[in-house]
Amino acid sequence: QVQLVESGGGLVQVGGSLRLSCAASERTFSRYTMGWFRQAPGKEREFVAAVRWFSGTTYYADYADSAKGRFTISRDNAKNTLYLQMNSLKPEDTAVYYCAARRTNIVTAVPSEYDYWGQGTQVTVSS
Numbered sequence: 001q002v003q004l005v006e007s008g009g010g011l012v013q014v015g016g017s018l019r020l021s022c023a024a025s026e027r028t029f030s031r032y033t034m035g036w037f038r039q040a041p042g043k044e045r046e047f048v049a050a051v052r053w054f055s056g057t058t059y060y061a062d063y064a065d066s067a068k069g070r071f072t073i074s075r076d077n078a079k080n081t082l083y084l085q086m087n088s089l090k091p092e093d094t095a096v097y098y099c100a101a102r103r104t105n106i107v108t109a110v111p112s113e114y115d116y117w118g119q120g121t122q123v124t125v126s127s
Contacts, residue, residue: 002026002116004099009121016089016125022082022099022118030077033102036084037111038095038123045098047109049073049084062107066092089125096120 003025012018026032035050051061051073061073072085082099100114108114 002032002101004101004116004118006097006099006118006121009097009123011124011126012089014090014125014127017085017087018089018123020084020086020097020099020121020123022084024080024082024101026080026101029075029080029101031103031105033105033107034073034075034082035100035102035107035109035114036073036082037098037100038093039098039120040095043095045111047111048097050107050109051075051082052105052107053077060107062109064109086123089123091125091127094123094125096122 005023008020033052036048037045039045047064048067049063053059070088074083098120099118101116102114
């Protein structure tokens with residue numbers, strides 16, 4: 001069982017930045033595809049970004065259109081930690097952000113294809 005713990009959420013003004021972290025308990029963290037999703041009140045959980053590591057510094061990342069150019073997903077396999085750097089934040093980015101892990105090491109944007117989830121961290125962007 002993989003445990004995921006998110007941190008780094010908070011209240012930020014429009015145009016500001018936040019860096020989310022997700023600490024994983026799994027020693028084989030590097031073998032998992034890792035993703036970030038978010039869910040706003042009254043809306044379905046939606047894909048933000050995901051990353052698959054190959055070897056060395058080679059990895060593949062995918063982003064939702066809403067995240068491209070503003071958000072950057074990264075991972076530190078030595079620390080079993082996933083990150084999401086969020087810049088130029090907008091009010092519509094307000095949501096609970098979830099970290100997810102997928103045993104099958106293929107990037108996907110479908111929430112149901114991820115096996116483990118964190119509890120989420122709240123991000124609120126005020127205008």
